[in-house]
Amino acid sequence: MIQEKDLPKAYKDAMQKLLGEDYKAYIKSLDEKPYVGIRTNLLKLDSDRLKELLDRDFKSVPWVKEGFYFEEERGVLTTPSIKYNKKINSISKNPYYFAGLYYIQEPSAMTPASIAKIKPGDKVLDLCAAPGGKSTQIASYLQGEGLLVTNDFSASRVKALQKNVEVSGIDNVLITNEDPKHLSEVYSEYFDKIIVDAPCSGEGMFRRDSAVFKAYLGRGPESFTGIQVGILNEAAKMLKPGGTLVYSTCTYSSIEDEGSLISFLENHNDFDIDKITPEFGFEESKQLPGTVRLFPHKLKGEGHFVARLKKQDGKKYIELKEKGKGKNKKKQKPPKLPKELSDFLKKINRKWDYERIFINKDYAYYLPKDALIDKSLHYIRTGLLLGEIKKNRFEPFQALAMNIKSDEWENPLDLSATDERVVKYLKGETIEADDEYSGIRLVCVDGFSLGFVKQNKRSCKNKYYQGWRWV
Ligand SMILES: C[S@@+](CC[C@H](N)C(=O)[O-])C[C@H]1O[C@@H](n2cnc3c(N)ncnc32)[C@H](O)[C@@H]1O
Numbered sequence: 001m002i003q004e005k006d007l008p009k010a011y012k013d014a015m016q017k018l019l020g021e022d023y024k025a026y027i028k029s030l031d032e033k034p035y036v037g038i039r040t041n042l043l044k045l046d047s048d049r050l051k052e053l054l055d056r057d058f059k060s061v062p063w064v065k066e067g068f069y070f071e072e073e074r075g076v077l078t079t080p081s082i083k084y085n086k087k088i089n090s091i092s093k094n095p096y097y098f099a100g101l102y103y104i105q106e107p108s109a110m111t112p113a114s115i116a117k118i119k120p121g122d123k124v125l126d127l128c129a130a131p132g133g134k135s136t137q138i139a140s141y142l143q144g145e146g147l148l149v150t151n152d153f154s155a156s157r158v159k160a161l162q163k164n165v166e167v168s169g170i171d172n173v174l175i176t177n178e179d180p181k182h183l184s185e186v187y188s189e190y191f192d193k194i195i196v197d198a199p200c201s202g203e204g205m206f207r208r209d210s211a212v213f214k215a216y217l218g219r220g221p222e223s224f225t226g227i228q229v230g231i232l233n234e235a236a237k238m239l240k241p242g243g244t245l246v247y248s249t250c251t252y253s254s255i256e257d258e259g260s261l262i263s264f265l266e267n268h269n270d271f272d273i274d275k276i277t278p279e280f281g282f283e284e285s286k287q288l289p290g291t292v293r294l295f296p297h298k299l300k301g302e303g304h305f306v307a308r309l310k311k312q313d314g315k316k317y318i319e320l321k322e323k324g325k326g327k328n329k330k331k332q333k334p335p336k337l338p339k340e341l342s343d344f345l346k347k348i349n350r351k352w353d354y355e356r357i358f359i360n361k362d363y364a365y366y367l368p369k370d371a372l373i374d375k376s377l378h379y380i381r382t383g384l385l386l387g388e389i390k391k392n393r394f395e396p397f398q399a400l401a402m403n404i405k406s407d408e409w410e411n412p413l414d415l416s417a418t419d420e421r422v423v424k425y426l427k428g429e430t431i432e433a434d435d436e437y438s439g440i441r442l443v444c445v446d447g448f449s450l451g452f453v454k455q456n457k458r459s460c461k462n463k464y465y466q467g468w469r470w471v
Pocket of ligand 1: 127129130131134135151152153157178180199200227231
């Protein structure tokens with residue numbers, strides 16, 4: 001627990017100035033446990049079904065309809081429903097979590113994507129995306145239509161982003177590991193919505209993460225503003241006229257919040273603040289009306305700052321194609337698919353658009369529809385990674401399994417969460433099926449896909465991705 005005496009003087013002074021008589025209530029809130037939230041993955045199910053499966057009537061996060069508080073007693077991660085199995089003892093060690101049915105996310109962190117007005121069909125960029133909280137939420141809102149480009153500058157953090165995108169079953173996605181400067185050279189005025197969840201000093205996360213506090217003592221707010229304004233400048237280039245840009249941080253620092261935004265707006269008079277209604281305990285900024293802070297003494301969540309900007313529709317938007325910018329698009333002739341791959345895809349009851357299948361070094365991808373892909377950028381994923389074409393066979397990958405709905409597979413091995421084979425499977429063990437079969441089969445928990453097995457008679461050789469196993 002952080003106490004007032006541990007806080008740097010400059011920080012206390014700034015908070016007193018910001019909060020006035022609320023300062024004491026804020027300091028008191030530092031003694032309380034942080035809230036734990038979960039958010040339904042709307043790509044896979046709705047919240048009523050999730051509550052049913054987890055056997056809990058969670059309290060809702062007031063400002064995000066698919067967000068819930070995990071425990072009335074905050075931070076206590078005890079088993080929700082599956083009482084039969086003592087090994088399943090936390091919200092992150094639960095078969096439904098492995099099935100990507102929900103994302104664990106701090107309730108305030110659910111705000112930026114929820115106010116970005118994202119609708120199916122939009123092209124959305126999440127510029128500072130790892131580990132993927134906002135990206136998985138954006139994908140939920142897109143409902144498989146449109147495009148999500150999700151980027152992070154850090155090569156190590158982008159791995160966690162990739163995993164979360166794949167567990168969530170997202171296919172209309174490009175994952176990049178890029179400096180925003182490079183992205184803006186390719187994606188000029190390309191996106192309808194952009195989220196900049198900027199790197200920041202993390203003042204709002206002190207009670208949740210002591211490492212953030214330690215890092216803060218070594219590196220205060222001033223060092224972040226240049227980076228934040230730089231990222232916003234690149235985002236501005238990539239937004240279509242009329243588009244929406246959301247800027248968020250998990251800090252209270254007015255240097256990083258209003259300060260960075262004011263610097264940005266001074267050089268971008270084609271952007272206006274699109275007011276966020278100060279409801280649910282959100283506190284409107286006095287310095288920059290229309291933007292809001294979330295304080296832990298005002299609502300059930302950690303500290304955040306959120307602003308929504310709108311780019312004016314000053315000039316008529318010219319489609320990229322007309323500008324001839326789609327030149328480098330990886331446009332292939334519809335490939336002649338290897339028989340192994342086309343035979344495998346026939347097992348999945350879905351209308352595949354074969355023109356979107358892209359094969360690179362024996363790896364097969366299903367590209368997002370109408371997405372601009374440029375060779376100069378470092379893509380971690382271009383769409384859904386289907387699998388690898390091997391000699392005389394196709395090896396389907398985990399990302400594909402997570403994207404398949406159980407009713408798209410003719411004969412899934414569908415196990416109940418109360419079946420101990422589920423945890424065995426997630427641990428990478430061989431399991432026995434109830435019926436005989438020969439070949440690759442989809443394993444599901446209560447109708448939601450988990451991964452593949454290679455079945456011979458009743459014995460099912462485990463194909464669950466090693467790096468994701470239950471340990
Ligand atoms: C607050 S975190 C993002 C959290 C994420 N949006 C989520 O909801 O899970 C900020 C991220 O910005 C990334 N970052 C730092 N500098 C960056 C830059 N210049 N361009 C893009 N991303 C950057 C960091 O690696 C970090 O993952």
